[in-house]
Amino acid sequence: MQTLFIADLHLSDHTPDLTALCVQFLRDHAASAAALYILGDLFEAWTGDDDDSHTAQQIANEIKIFSQNAPVYFVAGNRDFLLGNAYASRANMQILPEQSIISLNQKNVLITHGDEMCTDDQAYQRFRKIIRNRWLDNILLSLPFTWRKRIAQKMRQTSQQRKQHTYHYALSDVTESGVQAAFEKYSNINMIIHGHTHRPNIHIHQLDNHQIIRYVLPDWKNGQGGYLAVDETGFQFFRLPE
Secondary structure (H helix, E strand, O other), X not given: XXXXXXXOOOEOOOOHHHHHHHHHHHHXXXXXXXXXXXXXXXXXXXXXXXXXXXXXXXXXXXXXXHOOOOOEEEOOOOOOOOOOHHHHHHHOOEEOOOEEEEEEOOEEEEEEOOHHHOXXXXXHHHHHHHHOOHHHHHXXXXXXXXXXXXXXXXXXXXXXXXXXXXXXXXXXXXXXXXXXHHHHHOOOOXXXXXXXXXXXXXXXXXXXXXXXXXXXXXXOEOOEEEEXXXXXXXXXXXXXXX
16 A cells, blocks of 8 residues: 655646546556645646636546545645635545644655745745735635636746746755754654655755655656655655556
């Protein structure tokens, strides 16, 4: 039985190839999974649980079917932090805090989307602190759905413009100070699993004579993706399609 981790699928009605890949992944692993953790940015943008798009409905149905065999957990990303209990209930998945500790192979593992550890991007961190306030979220969710969609589109355009600058690539990665901050908050962790950076890799950090292994999940794009699987033999990345 494998515990599975995915992130950064960025699903939408405009990416039917990725939606199909996700559906196939869920169906292929439903019978053999111990649990599935979705570590943020399942959707390209989430403007509220009243999203009636075909993709949102299809993915909720497929996750619900998957959950009949294994539990599904969701950690919010920077694109879908407004995903709430109504949609989670439709998909029969449990929403976890933005940072959570789980036990895997007798190791304490911090799971998170990861954007809070990109501390060099100070402009983004200031924006993140504002946009993730509960009172502002409630205001956004009170707006008509069409307004929220326009706001989300404008935010995506701004994000794409920032990515055109060469300096952005360096700023958008996890930093040593970001990992250090996580360790100071959770000093008993042995590992970190996260997404967000779109740079799948395995990193080893030495902090206060304590070694932390950091697994960065692959992003999904151009009809391809990947996941991290954990069982009694260890941790291993796999590409999709398989």
